[in-house]
Amino acid sequence: MSKDMSIIVSTVIATVMALGVIVVRLKAAKKPTNLRKIILPPFFMSTGALMYIVPEFRLNGSEILEAVCIGMFFSLFLIKTSKFEIVENEIYLKRSKSFVFILLGLLIVRIIMKLYLSSSIDVGQLSGMFFLLAFSMIVPWRLAMYKSYTKMRRQLPSNTIIT
Numbered sequence: 001m002s003k004d005m006s007i008i009v010s011t012v013i014a015t016v017m018a019l020g021v022i023v024v025r026l027k028a029a030k031k032p033t034n035l036r037k038i039i040l041p042p043f044f045m046s047t048g049a050l051m052y053i054v055p056e057f058r059l060n061g062s063e064i065l066e067a068v069c070i071g072m073f074f075s076l077f078l079i080k081t082s083k084f085e086i087v088e089n090e091i092y093l094k095r096s097k098s099f100v101f102i103l104l105g106l107l108i109v110r111i112i113m114k115l116y117l118s119s120s121i122d123v124g125q126l127s128g129m130f131f132l133l134a135f136s137m138i139v140p141w142r143l144a145m146y147k148s149y150t151k152m153r154r155q156l157p158s159n160t161i162i163t
Contacts, residue, residue: 006123011111014130018107022100032090038145042138048131056124059132063121067129071136077102078141084152091152106137 028037051057059067081096110130117126 007114007118010123010127011114014110014114015107018103022103025099025103026095029093029095031092032087033084033093033149034091035146035149038142038149042135042142045135045138048135051128051131054124056122057128057131059125059128063125063129064132067132068136071133072140074106074133075137075140075144077106078137079144082141082145082148084145084148086152086155089156091149091156 052059078099081099081102083094083096084091085094086092110133114126114130117129121129
């Protein structure tokens with residue numbers, strides 16, 4: 001597969017995945033949440049780090065630093081739009097109209113970055129960078145959600161048990 005075709009295919013896949021995240025997030029807001037739903041996604045995503053076994057995906061120090069810093073910066077937008085509320089003694093993730101727009105905005109920024117950087121960085125390394133960027137975005141976001149959820153859980157009556 002040519003370099004241009006790899007970039008197009010990976011961009012389409014990323015777009016489909018981002019749209020899937022939006023759909024899942026909107027559905028999740030209709031059901032109460034729990035600690036497992038908050039903590040498990042980063043663990044499941046971490047298996048993707050196995051890509052670094054393949055030499056084409058490995059990153060140098062500056063690429064790692066760039067990806068982690070940008071991912072942590074992007075996580076701030078997700079943290080700001082993820083709030084919880086108590087409804088009938090259960091904790092729900094509050095719907096945020098801006099969340100969908102932020103996810104779409106992050107997707108557009110990611111696509112633009114990918115198209116720009118693909119001319120100077122190998123496609124494999126670029127894939128490794130974007131995985132690390134996404135992971136560095138999700139971990140702080142989920143940690144903030146964990147903190148907010150546990151704070152909210154303390155407000156529930158003591159006879160309500162939520163895992």
